[in-house]
Amino acid sequence: MSSDASSAPPNAPDASIFQRLHPKAYLERFLAAGFRADGRRTDDWRELSVNTGSINTAEGSALVRLGDTTVVCGVKAEIAEPELDKPNEGFLVPNLDLPAICSPKFKPGAPAEEAQVLSNRLYDLLTSCDVLPLDSLCIHPGKAVWSIYVDAVCINYDGNVFDATAAAVVAALASARLPKATYNEETNRTICSRTETTSLELKRRPLCMSFGIFDSLHLLVDPSSFEEPLIESTMTIAVDESGDVCSLQQEGMLRIGDKTTESIMQECFLAAKKRRKELEPFIDNLR
Amino acid sequence: MQSSIDRRRITGPEESFAPVFAQDEQNDEQQPKARVGRTPRDIRPIFLQTGLITQANGSAYIETERTKIACAVYGPRQLKNAPYSDKGKLNVEVKFAPFSCRTRRVPNRDAEDRSIANLVHQALLPAVRLELLPKSSLDVFVTVLEADGLAGCVAAASIAASAALAHAGVEMFGLVTSCAATVVENEVWMDPDETEQERGRGTLVLACMPALGTVTSAWQAGQMSVAESLQCMKECQERCTDVHFVVAKALTDSRPAT
Structure with a gap:
């Protein structure tokens, strides 16, 4: 490795050194020519691929790649006793792990701030728009309910992890098969069938679309890991299959040139809806 | 029982149990004697690809039927503090995804991850030329996405880690390959999956x-006679030579790491 680095003369103009030392100027020069550092236009999304059911130990699973960002999500179903005040409601437990394997910026150990924040946002997304009604997870009121653990693991962190995670979670839930469970009141046990399975009743299938504003001038859709630290404002819009907005998260100053806030919002909503339509074949037919 | 609440993750109910299946209680005792699907000496086909984790200096993904493992190498980087x-x-860190086993693995609950990390570390250590990297650390991260047999998992993780190190351009004396064997009844079965390993008396x-004809690590657990143990080692070594071709092929096919 060391021999590679020393082969170039020390003062040679090298784009990758310029990129590391002056990332902002580097991106500015690209945008001045109408492109981004990875060759995309500002309104180009990266390619999405969804592969479901590849993990046999999970009740449902999905591998999602958004460009190089890779997220694997697995659904495990366990049986628990419901809470006393909610005898008919099961549990939905989503978590996103950003392990040290996915990026040099994460250290091994307990989940860091970013993973905790994103896990919480994921939980909010799933509960606030009622993706999986909790009363559909009831096996026997007051005695047994399903507890659905949705664990997403990021394998490669190349920006916009939340969009990829939301897609992986929805795809894994949509493709999950639970064994048919019956509660026996005499023995006080829940027995499952190996042969009969049911799928989860997903009410809505929200997908997230993220935008970043760079330099108060450019609206970048689907920011990459290089662009993310340079962005001063982000917006994530979740849109379901019928085109309704489920959730919106915006951070930082919303300003692009002399456009009004409303017109920027409008632009993002339209772009998000258009993208949601394009993603239809990946998500909406999953059973 | 949970001793304290994990505030860094979203936690579900206090207690939950893996489903109990109706047929489980009556079935067993009808397992066939001979190995199903492959001969005792066969190992599962290996799919190995390097370079899938673009953020890392080197990476490898390995799949042997149901075992699926991703591995990334970061470094050499400055050794801090x-x-x-x-x-x-x-440094080797092994992490099991919560959905990777038959029952859900609650994060941070057991020490199995660390003992497997130790085995992978042992397998790699004699091969890596650490004397060329003063003041630096090499971090090898392994994520198990699906496990089918612990012994096979350790072997696959070692292969992936060595391929990822080579892909990262770390100097090594040779590629490390690994293979598992179990003794079922009086027969040696190579590369056992989970059910086969449960039937076995001992595993190695x-x-x-x-490339150098040297052993870097051997781990044996369970009961085996000395003769059986030696036979396992011999057969493992033969299979390792086969695996070496697979790893070398994957590395020559890959795009170089940046």
């Missing part, structure tokens, strides 16, 4: 550098 050392430090995982 540590006294001067003229040799590099090799051997890691070696086929």
